[in-house]
Amino acid sequence: MSAKSAIEIDLNAVIVAVTDEEPRLLAVHRGEEPEVAGDLALPSGPLDPEKDRTLELALSGWVRGQTGVELGYVEQLYTFGNRFRDPRERLGGPRGISIAYLALVREAPLGPTAGARWMNWYDFLPWEDWRDGRPWVLEREIAPALERWVRRGAGRAVVAQRRERADICFGQGGAPWNGERVHDRFELLYEVGLVAEGYRDAPHGAGDAPHGEGDAPHGEGDAPQGAGGTPLVAAVRLGRPMALDHRRILASALGRLRGKLRYRPVIFELLPGTFTLLQLQRTVEALAGVRLHKQNFRRLVEQGGLVEGTGRLEAGTGGRPAELFRFRRDVLRERPAAGVGLPGLRSGA
């Protein structure tokens, strides 16, 4: 009988940068994982309870070792601890508790560290990118599959419940699209069997899905309502899978980040010291997944006191040169909640 203390704390980091107007994620390779499981993982490692002074120091150490990247802005996301989150628990492994962090950096060329790669965020969550309009994968794959799932519900009440949930998550049936509901969407796709992870985890015990989310509306916890016994069969495997529940963590991170953009000037963690307003806008758009009105965006960040001009110009943009701006740190003092305004918080519908 193993001791009571068979616990392992795993620290993982969702490390985000924006380059060339694309949100990028730092991923590492895990050769040992079976193909279906997804061989990509978040940088991570266990806490050494004897040595590591703080959780964030431990995390930074693992990231440095695995990727060579030095973390600056770090924020705790969520702690995942459902049993059998890590399938190795079934084989006698320790209870794995995973503490996930969000880190924002400026993308730097990676050293010769084998296995670390910058990847496009939307390779993993392709339905989240609305910058070129409603993503085709939503129309072509997700909507019909969800409709089938809705209809498969047992009884009128379950069908209504499922439709409600699908509509709210994906902005169908009159409900507006909500860019921050990233985790809810992933969770739904997982339950319905539209992502490889749901399929992968199913044989061992469907319905015991890894759970999560910090900002969920009503503490939805784990047990997915109405999913009892739903056969996880669907012909689609959307987006690139990751190891364990790492893609779920990614979804949490994107949702949190999108929300935070609204009321905290975190975006500047991703930008160089000076930048044009269009660069700033494109960076926000990359994360938010939507296009913004240029003039209004400018008005917002300038009048909001978020940036100040440097007087210098940047040439070579193909048109009139743009002024270079810098972040105004004073804004933290003046405005309690200063963010780059994203649309969608208004009355809606």
Place this chain on the structure above:
Amino acid sequence: MSAKSAIEIDLNAVIVAVTDEEPRLLAVHRGEEPEVAGDLALPSGPLDPEKDRTLELALSGWVRGQTGVELGYVEQLYTFGNRFRDPRERLGGPRGISIAYLALVREAPLGPTAGARWMNWYDFLPWEDWRDGRPWVLEREIAPALERWVRRGAGRAVVAQRRERADICFGQGGAPWNGERVHDRFELLYEVGLVAEGYRDAPHGAGDAPHGEGDAPHGEGDAPQGAGGTPLVAAVRLGRPMALDHRRILASALGRLRGKLRYRPVIFELLPGTFTLLQLQRTVEALAGVRLHKQNFRRLVEQGGLVEGTGRLEAGTGGRPAELFRFRRDVLRERPAAGVGLPGLRSGA
């Protein structure tokens, strides 16, 4: 040499209710704690890695056992894991990781469970209640003590930094008061030595304060800037202390809750099925710690579609009877971010 797995996961719950227009906290007695440390604690208990299926189930179990209260809405707050968070670690105890949760309930009379008590939230954080104007403790105790601390800074730069921080936290010197910055304020008071916990923890190693916060602006982590070697001496011990870092957790919870009120209809978790608009308003005010304009509040929740009238009236309010309202669940579908509007998110200053 102890095994690598000497880790204990502690689950604690900040359980909130609002009764008689006061925010209430469910606390338990811990007789063993020394007097100075505060003998009140949050309901909590360790995770059993072999048995507990999910973290939330484990938490609910401990709460049920210690207080008899059944949890409904539960939301994860933050995971605290700095070394020596729990002083028993220094005596060979396991590394204690604490996962904190926020739970909202309707206050029910407690069973004969010894040791559990509903207490007023603001007994612990008296500077957070602005409903009757700027709290006297701010003027009389905090402001002067902070001013002394600012001036004590070594050098002009440190003084400026400290003043900036104090002003932002407590809304002085032109900066607006921000109701959500609860944790920042507690952290500052802790470092300055204005709360008993800072004093208590200091002898064992000042500067290694338990850290925390999920929504901190810039991942301020643990090492408090400019606090190196600051003597933790001050004549005041503000608010009622709690065991370990439980009051810090409480501060995190209040900040999170205040923020959430804005954009999620969580307030209804604390109210009965039907209520008058004034009851609703008083409940919000109790948590937000500020008074709201009655007519505008009504307009907001009604036009926002948050509530619907039932047609029934409540008598006995001393004046004209008020209509009873109920929460409109449909709002979750229609409006992605529906909250009771609190002031202060506008441009400010």
Place this chain on the structure above:
DNA sequence: GGTAGATATTCTCATGATGAGCACAAGAAA
């Protein structure tokens, strides 16, 4: 019965934030 006091409810009004778009400026390319 009538009046004062208390609370509920409806409206108005000024101001500021937001969404949308026109018009012009200042460079590069043809």
Place this chain on the structure above:
DNA sequence: TTTCTTGTGCTCATCATGAGAATATCTACC
């Protein structure tokens, strides 16, 4: 010089918000 591209300044309608006047409907008391 023309055309194209991007940057920048400005206007306008609409909606949200803060503040408060005015009215409605009850209880308590004379």
